[in-house]
Amino acid sequence: MARLNALDLAAEADHIARRLRDITLQTLRRRGLVVAISGGIDSSVCAALAVRALGKDRVFGLLLPERDSSGASTRLGTMLAEHLGIEHELQDISPTLEAIGCYARQDAVLRRVFPDYRPDWKFKLVISQAMAGRLAVTRLVAEDTAGQRYEQRLSAPDYLEFVAATNFKQRIRKTLEYFHADRLNYAVVGTPNRLEYDQGFFVKNGDGSADVKPIAHLYKTQVYAMARHLGLPEAILGTTPTTDTFSLAQGQDEYYFGLPYPQMDLALWHLNNGLSAAELARELGCDGATAQRAFETIRAKRRATVYLQAPPVLVSPVPEMHGEGIPT
């Protein structure tokens, strides 16, 4: 059983490229691949592997920033597209999000929670982990123009509405990816890594939607190693995972995992490879109870992810549609 860091990167890159090519051209019968590029490591690796699979002339890159995106995402995304030599397009989706009410609905929740809130404030969602008998607590953190921070726990209705409004971002992006895929007769790449895919860190029919997912089997640690192996620009290799969803910078662990992602990545690997909590504890440098809770967290999130992963459920079977070349 290969250790997390012992992946044969050259062989794996070849394997993914071969599979991408076969899936795109044969299974899906499309001419190329659309990749939305955020400047982050996952989409960068996916784009590079797509080029490896099909050549740069059959990969189309999309940069889709909005009001709350960091400037770095556009800069790094452009750098990556130019490094790969792929055709790419930038579309600011802020007007679209404005029109569909994304910002207005977020603001409505923010005003309920912080009566003094003004649209020039910055904000983010923080989720504290359900561990050690504690329930998960979701908080809005806001910062006014003077830099003063405010924190408030969200009630269930406010939390759900805030997340629903924020989810517009991922869903609008996916809508544009499919526009380009349709006009080019290409397929759409989904870029989740294994931790995200397994733990439901994606928006249903947003970034969770795709025709092919080339790195869903790779642990985040392996994605970083692959990025280095593929020779991606240093600036991209040095990025810390962020959600790049809120105007206040928010680590992915703050938003979803509650633990630093390298620790969750390791925990997932240990669990999947049948290793014990004691062995995980040794790796993490923590006590056995913490390691055990990490395992429990993973299992609990898997249960919650069932809804996110579920394809449309038929009330009654349609047998003609199943078992005849439907891609799995």
Place this chain on the structure above:
Amino acid sequence: MSDPKPRIRAFIESNFLIQATMQLQDSDSLLDFQVVDSTGFLELIHFVEAEFGLKVADAEMVLENFDSIDSIAGFVRRKLGV
């Protein structure tokens, strides 16, 4: 104050317990029986605050207070001093 358990049970049964086959006991763990997920606990807390007119502090958001009908009822009684 009347016994809070019937109202708590009614909320849980109508929102989380769709399978009629399962008879939830007052002492059964909502987490262990997978009746309630993390969003569900948020909804449960929202219900308790609205129904009984109390405020749940962050530090009180623990399984000890919310993981069974018994423990929720006990928590409500303690908060209201009854």
